[in-house]
Amino acid sequence: MDPGPSRVAILGRGLIGGSIELALARSAPAIEVVALDRGDGLAAIDGAELVILAAPVLENISLLRAIQPHLQPSTIVTDTGSTKAAIVEAAQGLRFVGGHPIAGGTNSGRTSARADLFDGRRWILTPAPATPADDIQRVAALAERCGARVELLDAADHDRIFALVSHLPQLAVSALMHVAGSNGGAEGLALAGAGLRDATRLASSAPDIWRDVLATNRVSVAQALDLLINELARIRDDATGEELSRIFESAAAWKRRLDDAPI
Amino acid sequence: MDPGPSRVAILGRGLIGGSIELALARSAPAIEVVALDRGDGLAAIDGAELVILAAPVLENISLLRAIQPHLQPSTIVTDTGSTKAAIVEAAQGLRFVGGHPIAGGTNSGRTSARADLFDGRRWILTPAPATPADDIQRVAALAERCGARVELLDAADHDRIFALVSHLPQLAVSALMHVAGSNGGAEGLALAGAGLRDATRLASSAPDIWRDVLATNRVSVAQALDLLINELARIRDDATGEELSRIFESAAAWKRRLDDAPI
Numbered sequence: 001m002d003p004g005p006s007r008v009a010i011l012g013r014g015l016i017g018g019s020i021e022l023a024l025a026r027s028a029p030a031i032e033v034v035a036l037d038r039g040d041g042l043a044a045i046d047g048a049e050l051v052i053l054a055a056p057v058l059e060n061i062s063l064l065r066a067i068q069p070h071l072q073p074s075t076i077v078t079d080t081g082s083t084k085a086a087i088v089e090a091a092q093g094l095r096f097v098g099g100h101p102i103a104g105g106t107n108s109g110r111t112s113a114r115a116d117l118f119d120g121r122r123w124i125l126t127p128a129p130a131t132p133a134d135d136i137q138r139v140a141a142l143a144e145r146c147g148a149r150v151e152l153l154d155a156a157d158h159d160r161i162f163a164l165v166s167h168l169p170q171l172a173v174s175a176l177m178h179v180a181g182s183n184g185g186a187e188g189l190a191l192a193g194a195g196l197r198d199a200t201r202l203a204s205s206a207p208d209i210w211r212d213v214l215a216t217n218r219v220s221v222a223q224a225l226d227l228l229i230n231e232l233a234r235i236r237d238d239a240t241g242e243e244l245s246r247i248f249e250s251a252a253a254w255k256r257r258l259d260d261a262p263i
Numbered sequence: 264m265d266p267g268p269s270r271v272a273i274l275g276r277g278l279i280g281g282s283i284e285l286a287l288a289r290s291a292p293a294i295e296v297v298a299l300d301r302g303d304g305l306a307a308i309d310g311a312e313l314v315i316l317a318a319p320v321l322e323n324i325s326l327l328r329a330i331q332p333h334l335q336p337s338t339i340v341t342d343t344g345s346t347k348a349a350i351v352e353a354a355q356g357l358r359f360v361g362g363h364p365i366a367g368g369t370n371s372g373r374t375s376a377r378a379d380l381f382d383g384r385r386w387i388l389t390p391a392p393a394t395p396a397d398d399i400q401r402v403a404a405l406a407e408r409c410g411a412r413v414e415l416l417d418a419a420d421h422d423r424i425f426a427l428v429s430h431l432p433q434l435a436v437s438a439l440m441h442v443a444g445s446n447g448g449a450e451g452l453a454l455a456g457a458g459l460r461d462a463t464r465l466a467s468s469a470p471d472i473w474r475d476v477l478a479t480n481r482v483s484v485a486q487a488l489d490l491l492i493n494e495l496a497r498i499r500d501d502a503t504g505e506e507l508s509r510i511f512e513s514a515a516a517w518k519r520r521l522d523d524a525p526i
Contacts, residue, residue, distance in 0.1 A: 102456045122454065151454075164447040165455040169439060169462045171507075174514040175494040176435050181517025183490060184427040189521045191385065191414075192428040193365045196521065198464045199432045203518040207511035211504040225499040227446060229492050231438040236488040241474040244434075248470035251437040254444025255466040258452045258459065 004028060004141055005049035010035045011042075011063055016080045016101060017054030018113030023146035026115045045070040050142060052099075053079035053087075057212035061090045068094070078139045082162065082209070084126040084155040086216035097139040098126040098155055100162075101148055108206060116147065121263065123148035126155040163220035167213055170202050171221070172228060174210075177203035267404060268312035272297045274305075274326055279343045279364060280317030281376030286409035289378045308333040313405060315362075316342035316350075320475035324353045331357070341402045345425065345472070347389040347418040349479035360402040361389040361418060363425075364411055371469060379410065384526065386411035389418040426483035430476055433465050434484070435491060437473075440466035 008024065010017045013035050021035045034044050038055065045051055045067055053060035060079045064087070071077070077096045079087055084098045091098070101123040123143035127136045140150040153161075177200040181189060189196075214221055234243045271287065273280045276298050284298045297307050301318065308314055308330055316323035323342045327350070334340070340359045342350055347361045354361070364386040386406035390399045403413040416424075440463045444452060452459075477484055497506045 102454065121456075124454070153454075161447055161451045161454055164443045165451050165459050168443065169459045171498050172435060172439050172495065173462050174511050175491055175498065176432060177514035177518050177521070178510045179487070179490045179494055180427045180431065181520065182513060183487070184424055186520055186524075188424045188428050189517065190524050191365065191387070191416075191424055192521060192524075193384075194526065195465050196428050196432045197526075199436050199462055200514075200518055200521065201461045202458050203514040205511065206515070207504075207508040210511060211507050214498070214501070214507055215504065222499045224442070224446070225495050227442045228438055229495050229499075231442055232434065232488050232492050232495075235434050235438065235477070236485045236492075238477070241470075241478065244474050244477055245470040247441045248437050248468065248473060250445060251440035251463075251466040252469070254452065255440050255463055257444065257449055258440070258455060258463065261449075261453050261455075263457065263460075 004031060004145065005138070006030075007032045007034065007048045008050045008052065008142070009033075009045040009048035010052045010054055011045075011067070012054030012059075012080075013037050013110050014054065015108045015110070015112045015117070016103070017052070018110045019103070019115065019117035020052060020054065020080075020146055022113055022115035023118055027145050027147070042067055042070050047072070049075060050138065051075060051077045052142070053077065053081070056209050057081040057083055057087065057216050059212075061087050061216075064091050064094065064096075076135050076138055078125075078142070081216075082166065082213050083216040084124075084158045088126060088128055088155040092128075095135055097131055097135055099139060099143065100124045100126070100158065101143065101146070103148075108209065118143070119147035121148050122151055124151050124153050124158060126153055126158050128155070159217045160220045163217055163224040167210075167217060167221050168224040168228060170205060170210060171214075171225065173200055173202040174205065176200060267291060267294060267408065268401070269293075270295045270297065270311045271313045271315065271405070272299065272308040272311035273315045273317055274299050274308075274330070275317030275322075275343075276300050276373050277317065278371045278373070278375045278380070279366070280315070281373045282366070282378065282380035283315060283317065283343075283409055285376055285378035286381055290408050290410070305330055305333050310335070312338060313401065314338060314340045315405070316340065316344070319472050320344040320346055320350065320479050322475075324350050324479075327354050327357065327359075339398050339401055341388075341405070344479075345429065345476050346479040347387075347421045351389060351391055351418040355391075358398055359391075360394055360398055362402060362406065363387045363389070363421065364406065364409070366411075371472065381406070382410035384411050385414055387414050387416050387421060389416055389421050391418075422480045423483045426480055426487040430473075430480060430484050431487040431491060433468060433473060434477075434488065436463055436465040437468065439463060
């Protein structure tokens with residue numbers, strides 16, 4: 001196995017950054033880990049062989065420039081954001097390999113961090129066509145030290161897929177909870193069964209991370225929203241029940257495939 | 264306590280009808296329960312003091328006429344459907360008290376029936392303004408024998424509220440799963456995290472029950488769908504992130520109220 005870096009810097013100490021810190025302390029205690037909160041001086045990065053940007057996406061993109069005086073020629077930079085094309089584009093000229101651990105959930109923040117957050121989960125890397133295999137390998141080794149399984153994906157494909165399977169569900173659930181609550185009121189919610197509760201687990205998500213996701217994946221998210229809006233309008237205008245049957249049968253079939261797929 | 268009817272007929276032996284059967288066998292074994300599947304002869308209803316329609320809504324409405332030759336003047340009819348105004352309207356002239364147990368979920372069918380399905384859950388009754396209190400009381404006693412807590416609600420209010428807190432969530436989740444699956448494909452779903460899985464639990468629902476719900480609550484469901492469509496379009500067109508923040512903050516606040524409310 002790759003002996004690994006001797007010094008790693010993590011910028012951002014929320015759920016993801018904090019969990020990387022804990023996972024490395026567990027599996028690779030010899031690595032010196034420097035974890036920085038927002039506002040900490042970036043000089044602490046000096047000498048790191050690997051820098052992990054674990055703030056919201058737009059902040060990670062800003063940090064790409066701010067960290068440059070502190071990087072050595074050999075330093076590799078990665079990130080953990082939910083959109084990839086924007087940061088891959090912004091990182092041109094750096095030794096950068098975009099990353100996206102598929103973990104987390106609605107509980108964000110340092111206090112939810114866990115050493116086992118990534119165990120057995122996917123950690124997607126989105127190298128550019130010219131990225132050296134050795135750089136990819138060094139970031140992959142980091143993800144594996146955290147317990148994750150690495151998959152490679154083109155950044156644009158990543159953003160298109162995640163618009164459908166992650167960003168759209170989040171936006172739909174938050175919009176649904178907002179509509180049900182603000183129009184049904186507390187009396188209405190008091191009558192809700194388990195269905196609404198289950199469907200809206202994601203509605204606890206905070207807006208800050210998602211504002212950045214939307215800003216950096218606008219085209220794919222808008223396309224996904226339009227697809228959903230069109231299906232909802234078809235149901236609304238369905239006089240015979242045929243559209244409803246078509247959508248429900250398709251949904252039930254895909255739901256079986258989703259639940260059968262390994263997480 | 265009301266000594267209760269000596270003979271009850273249940274038409275429909277799916278999750279709800281089957282669970283009423285099991286709940287009564289548990290709590291009131293002295294009651295003779297006649298449970299009929301679709302296609303059974305309705306003569307078996309003869310002599311029942313209480314008839315419970317537990318088929319999909321449109322079938323229940325058809326049964327209102329079919330059962331009439333088998334009712335005594337004292338027989339009270341109730342139902343368990345998810346929309347109430349249409350059947351209350353259709354039942355004029357019968358001794359009818361509409362009912363809606365808030366139980367169940369995605370597992371439909373006889374094999375999912377359980378004696379404790381209604382324990383501690385709400386069972387809404389929607390009597391008409393002229394319904395005698397004694398008729399309401401007899402149906403309420405049945406619901407309570409099944410373990411439920413009874414609440415009274417106007418049928419139109421019921422349908423408007425459930426369009427928002429039950430019908431809209433179901434339609435949104437099925438449409439979401441259909442869109443994510445048919446556009447993301449199996450490769451896309453393989454990358455989905457826990458969020459999509461949690462959000463789409465309801466996507467396993469079968470279309471038959473929901474086609475009837477839509478057909479009998481068209482106006483309120485269309486209004487609810489339009490509210491959701493409008494919010495999704497606002498997110499799509501949100502250049503600054505302000506709409507997103509407003510919707511997410513509202514959603515998170517209503518989600519807290521939903522989770523704090525007793526089921």
